[in-house]
Every structure is written in structure tokens, then in C-alpha cells.
Amino acid sequence: MKGIILAGGKGTRLRPLTFSRPKGLVPVVNRPFLEYQLELMMANGINDIILSLSYRASDFRKHFGDGARWGVSISYAIEDVPLGTAGAVKNCENLLDGETFIVLNGDVLTDIRISDVVDYHRAKSGEATLTLVRVEDPTVYGVVETNQEGRITGFIEKPGWEEVVTNTINAGVCVFEPEILSRIEKGREISLERHIFPQIVREGGDIYGYVADGYWLDIGTLQRYFQCHFDILNARLDVMLPGRKLSRGVRMGRDTRIHRSARLVGPVILGDRVTIQAGAEVGPWVVIGDEVCVGENAVVVESVVHSHSLISRRSRVRRCVVESGCQIGEESQLEFIVIAANSTVGRGSLIDPGLSMLV
Numbered sequence: 001m002k003g004i005i006l007a008g009g010k011g012t013r014l015r016p017l018t019f020s021r022p023k024g025l026v027p028v029v030n031r032p033f034l035e036y037q038l039e040l041m042m043a044n045g046i047n048d049i050i051l052s053l054s055y056r057a058s059d060f061r062k063h064f065g066d067g068a069r070w071g072v073s074i075s076y077a078i079e080d081v082p083l084g085t086a087g088a089v090k091n092c093e094n095l096l097d098g099e100t101f102i103v104l105n106g107d108v109l110t111d112i113r114i115s116d117v118v119d120y121h122r123a124k125s126g127e128a129t130l131t132l133v134r135v136e137d138p139t140v141y142g143v144v145e146t147n148q149e150g151r152i153t154g155f156i157e158k159p160g161w162e163e164v165v166t167n168t169i170n171a172g173v174c175v176f177e178p179e180i181l182s183r184i185e186k187g188r189e190i191s192l193e194r195h196i197f198p199q200i201v202r203e204g205g206d207i208y209g210y211v212a213d214g215y216w217l218d219i220g221t222l223q224r225y226f227q228c229h230f231d232i233l234n235a236r237l238d239v240m241l242p243g244r245k246l247s248r249g250v251r252m253g254r255d256t257r258i259h260r261s262a263r264l265v266g267p268v269i270l271g272d273r274v275t276i277q278a279g280a281e282v283g284p285w286v287v288i289g290d291e292v293c294v295g296e297n298a299v300v301v302e303s304v305v306h307s308h309s310l311i312s313r314r315s316r317v318r319r320c321v322v323e324s325g326c327q328i329g330e331e332s333q334l335e336f337i338v339i340a341a342n343s344t345v346g347r348g349s350l351i352d353p354g355l356s357m358l359v
Helices: 033-043 057-064 084-090 114-124 178-183 192-202 222-233
Strands: 002-006 048-053 073-078 101-105 108-110 128-134 142-146 152-157 168-176 207-211 216-218 244-247 250-252 268-270 286-288 299-301 303-305 316-318 333-335
Touching: 002 033, 002 084, 033 048, 033 057, 033 101, 033 108, 048 057, 057 073, 084 178, 084 192, 108 168, 114 128, 114 168, 114 207, 128 142, 128 192, 142 168, 142 207, 152 192, 152 207, 178 192, 192 207, 216 222, 286 299, 299 303, 303 316
Parallel strands: 002 048, 002 101, 048 073, 128 207, 250 268, 268 286, 286 303, 299 316, 316 333
Antiparallel strands: 101 168, 108 216, 128 168, 142 152, 244 250
16 A cells, blocks of 8 residues: 655745755654654555655655665655645656555644554545544634544534534545546646545545544644644654663763753753753753753753754753754843744843744
């Protein structure tokens, strides 16, 4: 069975993290996000994967190549112009083999058992099966209505509370029969969610919803990007963590140096060649990337610091995302902010939490 990962979006809601890289390569706990999706596919017996790309497609090719490093085979379908979710699937048609296939949205972090969804799909013998998850606030998503047999009967896009009849939403993990491709016109921008799925329902077609257990998060906003780090640190989902265990709640990479007077309060993950200087305090709820230096008596709490950044002495960083290559000056105080890549924060700066980013 083949799987398609839809990773062609620009990730505008994740800016500034996506100014210099595609969304699928944004670091999540020191690994490109799409690596988690490859591992999910592989764990469910899907080793032949098609990456559907558009924005910065060459970055994916450079990082993933043919997929051998991850134990999978990767092929690429490149869009010259954005085609929407359905158009992107149609663009992969010549790489499919005429059999049942999987489609995974490129911004979904999950440990849902795709093999269970496939089993359900085959038992129903339908044209399409959508994985559904329950959420606390369905008004920010499009809800999916089903009958007692699991057949999908309707879609409501971002309903008001007075319209909410269910809290199940499309999780972005779908199982399709190849006949669905005949519904999609080649070369046109078409949406699965807005066009193809409602069309199947209107025609009385066989489209089902499988309500899945397990962890699920759409990481497509800065707030949810931040949240997914806390969830991984809190072991809310089963993923492979980088580095080796140093002590309870603390993991670190190769050639990392921690001064004996520094204090680490887990959960903390440190990358390779990190330096934690005298008197520094790191954690709890912190991820630090490769070749980061945390200076003397600096404090980093509830934050994500990407690679090759400097947190200078006596600085304090709390609930921030610090992109790669940043220089945070001495005695600075940062809270509730995203610092864009290669930025410099001057000595003694006090960044107002109301500011959303620094470029």
C-alpha cells in the first residue's frame, strides 16, 4: 500500500518559522516535523511514500532523498502551481498503483493506528474513509456528521455553537480507493474537504468516518506548534526522542557540556554540542537545539530554542520560541514571543509580551 503526504503548503500561519524553510522541515523537538509522519507511516506498514510538494520542494529532496535512511521509499510529485488537496492527490496518480492508498495531511502530528483505519475501510468496502477525532471546541474546525453505521451524512465548516451537533472532525488521515481519482479534474485547484467529499455525500456515495483514539494535533499555528513540544515532553504520544537519557526527565545529545553548577529541571531535551554555562538554569519544559550556548546565570523556562543560537549571561527567556542563529544579548528578558531566525536582541532588552515576533 502506498501513502501520500500532502506537504505543499507555505505554512503562512507558522511564520516566521516558515520564512526560511517549508512547514514539513520546521524542527519539532530537534527533528524536522515530517520525519514523525514518515515514522507513523512506517509503523503502520506503509513503506512506499509519495511526497506531494510545491513550496520549497527542493528542500525536501535535499533532506529526505530516496528515503532509505528512514527505511522507506520516497517519490516526489511536484506542483507547478497550488492545486488544493484534491488536485494534489490527482497529481500523484501516475505514481500510484491502482490499489487502495492513504493520504495524510502534512500538518498533522498523531499516533493514530492507520492500520486500524485501513481495516475499517476494507470492512465497509467504501470509496473513502475519513479518520475522525473528537475535539473540545469543534467551532474552530469543520465538523463531520455520521449515522449509526458510520456513513458520513454531512459537513459543517466552522459551525457556531448553536449549529454543533457533533464534536468529530476530519483528522486529515484518509483511506481511498483509486476510483476517487476519477472525480478530480487534472490540473485544477480542487479541495477534498470543500468539493470532493461533499459531492460523494450528495450523490449518496460510500464515504465513511472512523472515530479514532490516540493523540492528534494540527500543528499549523504558532500556538499549536508550541503546544506540541509540551505534549511530546509530557509523553502524550509515542514518538522517538532524540539524544540519550541523562537523568529523570532530561535527555541530551552528543558532545554536550553542562557546567557542574548549572541546573536542569526536567522535562528538558538538549541537542548535540550544547553548552550550558555556570549558574544557568534550564527547564522545566524546554527543548534546545544543536550548538546552542546558554550563558552564565541565564534562565530558559518553558521555551523552544532552535540550533546555533546564543542566550547570553543573565538573560531570561520564558515561553518563547527562539529561531536558529539568534543572539540574545546579556541581561535581556523575553516572554511570550517568537524570535525570527538570525535576529539579534540587544543587551538589556525587555520584550513586551504583547509583541508577536521580532524580525
